[in-house]
């Protein structure tokens with residue numbers, strides 16, 4: 001399986017290149033840069049291949065309509081290649097939106113020694129933006145075939161599917177506190193201290209999803225209508241439509257299904 005090693009500069013003598021052209025939030029991948037003069041960011045090495053993000057200026061489309069969004073790209077490439085494409089989109093977007101210092105307004109420059117934009121005037125550093133978001137599967141009852149899991153339909157879901165509860169972490173709280181607060185806010189129940197399951201970069205546009213499991217302690221489901229259309233306890237053999245394999249939500253649900 002391919003491995004990706006992030007780096008700030010390519011090693012000497014690299015002959016193979018992969019240019020991930022970032023067109024808005026879509027990507028077009030080629031072994032040549034479509035134009036010289038567009039901003040490029042070195043991402044790292046994917047086995048022997050040097051990977052670059054090309055920040056395509058607004059209004060240009062070197063793919064002539066062939067660029068795809070990251071959702072569509074998933075499943076057409078390996079997980080590693082998909083993550084590199086997501087990294088390209090996030091770094092191009094970050095670079096675009098940090099051209100000037102947020103404190104004194106001077107134009108910024110790329111730092112030589114790490115992945116940051118630096119203000120030559122006041123020294124402020126800006127790093128690629130990441131928004132941590134927790135996602136949790138809540139279970140009810142003893143482990144085994146009769147255990148239930150809480151799945152909810154969010155108001156923003158385009159498809160009629162049910163998933164785990166999720167939300168952004170607030171300043172000043174731990175991930176575990178954020179899980180307990182979000183579950184309380186969204187469906188009105190109290191849960192136990194959650195346990196970490198795994199994480200996933202989620203470049204839509206710059207989240208990091210952090211997965212947890214937790215157990216129901218008390219309370220009846222009462223949905224916050226601003227966030228949740230419907231939430232129910234489900235048995236494994238009565239599941240509604242659930243998210244596709246791309247998401248950590250699905251991985252949390254699949255892990256639970258295997259336990260029953």
Ligand SMILES: [Zn+2]
Nearest residue numbers: 101104119122
């Ligand atoms: Zn400044």
